[in-house]
Amino acid sequence: MTDFQRPEHRIIAKALRLMDPTLLVLNRCWFAGGTAVVMMHGEYRRSLDVDFLCADMDGYRAMRSLAVEKGVGGLFAAPVTALREVRADQYGVRTLLSLDEQTIRFEIVRESRIPLDGIMNAGLGVPVLLPSDMMAEKLLANADRCQDRAVAYRDAIDLGMLIDHHGAISQDAVTKAENAYGGDIGRKALWVVDRLADRVELQHVCDALQMKREDAARAMSALSREVLRFWHRS
Incomplete structure (x- = not known):
């Protein structure tokens, strides 16, 4: 597991470890966005949002259904909790999470503009978007x-x-x-x-x-x- 310098990033890393990487890979749902870039490249800036991207229609349907039916508990193990209900539509799944008294904005974005691929990242414990x-x-x-x-x-x-x-x-x-x-x-x-x-x-x-x-x-x-x-x- 990667050791992060910023305390906020340590909490995000802990939250990622409470997700099911097999589920994410199966549904081609990749950790992406600014926080992924920052945490994989030396923490050069502060970033607090956790964004996953899913360009696969079947994969997004599965992740959306899981979030709608089971809430945050379908995506994260305890002690991650929800600060508001999951909101889901054709564009994405969104909610606010709490872990160790830190608020984390969480989103699974349905990417419809370009195809995407990813790879498992051992340091983060989740699959991440390919660099390209x-x-x-x-x-x-x-x-x-x-x-x-x-x-x-x-x-x-x-x-x-x-x-x-x-x-x-x-x-x-x-x-x-x-x-x-x-x-x-x-x-x-x-x-x-x-x-x-x-x-x-x-x-x-x-x-x-x-x-x-x-x-x-x-x-x-x-x-x-x-x-x-x-x-x-x-």
Whole structure:
């Protein structure tokens, strides 16, 4: 089991260990989102949400049915408890959890834009999204919300950290993202690189996400290099 430095992440890791990994793999339900990226790449920022993605129709139906019929107890063992009833629809399953006096927003998102794959992660005890699919999801998320300053450009930072760790943006990630959103993937990637060249905006990232400036700068250096490689300006 991975040892985490931030106490909030230690509690999230404990919650993940109270899930059934066999059930998750069977239904192709992958730990993903910013918290997965953060916990797998050195805890460079604070992240408190637990998001799973499911692109498999049968798998999502099974996970949704389990959550609706059994509540949080169908997804987590004790002592995880629910702070509100599970809400489920065609887009996802959502609830608030409590463990060791920490509130955790939990969601299973029904991903209908791109296919996904994952692999078991021994350190976390659950299956996680493949790195290339994490990159694709971050490209999509950046296109959706990078211009909302309240989000603090977290998708760009997470993508930059993925690139820094793995060396490059996966061509498969770009292809999947562009198949879903077309040219807006490149436009928004270029936009956020320009935006975070501003020192004030980069400091806003550090303050909002509770991360070191050198980590934010490293992420943006990696992202800028790859964005210009794929979408160099005419």
